[in-house]
Amino acid sequence: MFFGERLIGVISPLLLLIVWEALVRFQVISPQFFPAPSSIIEALIKLSRSGELWSNVSASLHRLVLGFIIGGVPALVLGIIMGLSRPIRLFIDPLIASTYPIPKSALLPLVLLIFGLGENSKIAMVAMGVFYPVIMNTVTGVLQIPKIYFDVSSNFGASPWKIFRTVALPGAAPFILTGVKLGVGMGLILIAIAEMVGADSGLGYMIWNAWQLMDVEVMYVGLLVIAFLGFVFTLLLDELERWFLPWRKTM
């Protein structure tokens, strides 16, 4: 039964690929716009053999990871402090509420101006994208912790640092992880955009460069690899959740 349901989930993308391939072979759709899956795979193999794919993937990953740390860690710490202290929350909330609606992609020119064309602007874009979902979910996560747990920890003489570590952090962890998942999605969007402008490496650059050279297969390879990265991140985070939150009923 379970296996059957899994099979259904595999059938639809497989069917799409077969139909796609057939439509190109029978010349119903133009390979100029929709190259056949087989030729995309061919391009993928070629790019990975030449090493071009790996250098672009590693450039993007490097920026993603750094941006994630630079945006995510302060968001986490500040989010917990805001959740614990009402005055600090009231002070910082308006800043977040007023800057959150700005599309981060619209900030790219400004970020380029400030951080230049190099690595820093790309990392800054990812950091901004990660910051908001993580801080907002962390604040909500701390606020939803039942008050009784804070009563218990103060009754048992926990210091502020220990309250942070034994109540606020684990109590908010499920929400924080949701924020991180949203942040990963946001980071992927922004890294692709940032690398399309003024970059000479990365998956976004690879896609943009392919567009300029009219190398359609490579464009599809770029999309495929970004989708795959997102998929792997989701799997990793689910695994992380099982590791760090074994106490959740839903597991």
Add this chain to the structure above:
Amino acid sequence: MPTKISLSNLSKSFPSRSALITAIDNVSLDISSGTFCVIVGPSGCGKTTLLRIAAGLESKTSGDLSIVREDLKRPLNAMVFQGDSIFPWMSVWDNAAYGLKMRGAGAGEIREVVSHYLDRTGLLRFAEYFPHQLSGGMRQRVSIARAFANDPEVLLMDEPFSALDEQNKLLLQEELLRIWEEHKKTVLFITHSVDEAVTLGDKIVVMTASPGRIKAVVDINLPRPRNILELRRDPEFGELVFQIWGYLRAEVDAARARAS
């Protein structure tokens, strides 16, 4: 026995929209060391507020509440809360060890003390379990083990069994008495159940409906160790329940009249 907990003219009032609401009004009470003291009163009589003041979780408005400290290394109090209060993100073991860890006890002491109280509450097999895998009765046992393991000067209990079904309640009362007999710590126990009060207590304090004042103090001289089932057919038990209900009845009626 020397006095362990001393309340003198303790008062607490809360500001509300229109006026100041007095929750506790001029309560004076001495509880001697080793006494299992039970406070009974109608709901809203301020008994939980009184306990929270003793626990240091709430401030008093005037008067004094002091707990005599005999050993500087021991914490002043540990509380067993009403309802679910064990951390869902910690195993049974880590929950029971919480107080000891917070005050930096050594690993050896933690291991020894925690396994002792988990054993006494029948939870040793479940040490690695998480709270969501336990029944309500077992979760409250963890809470009791956590409080005892912290080895406080006094134990504070805020209606710890009120959310449990009748059978579980009886079992836990029995376990509580058994563990308490080991060291006979001073206990301040809050309940709305007269039966529970007489079953557990050495001294019963009946409180009035709001504002909370002391209506009567009754000493219970039923022999210890007590067998909860045997107690039920002891005529003295019935007599005491009847007497305390007499005090309480008027207060419950008053509380109901105010509510309607």
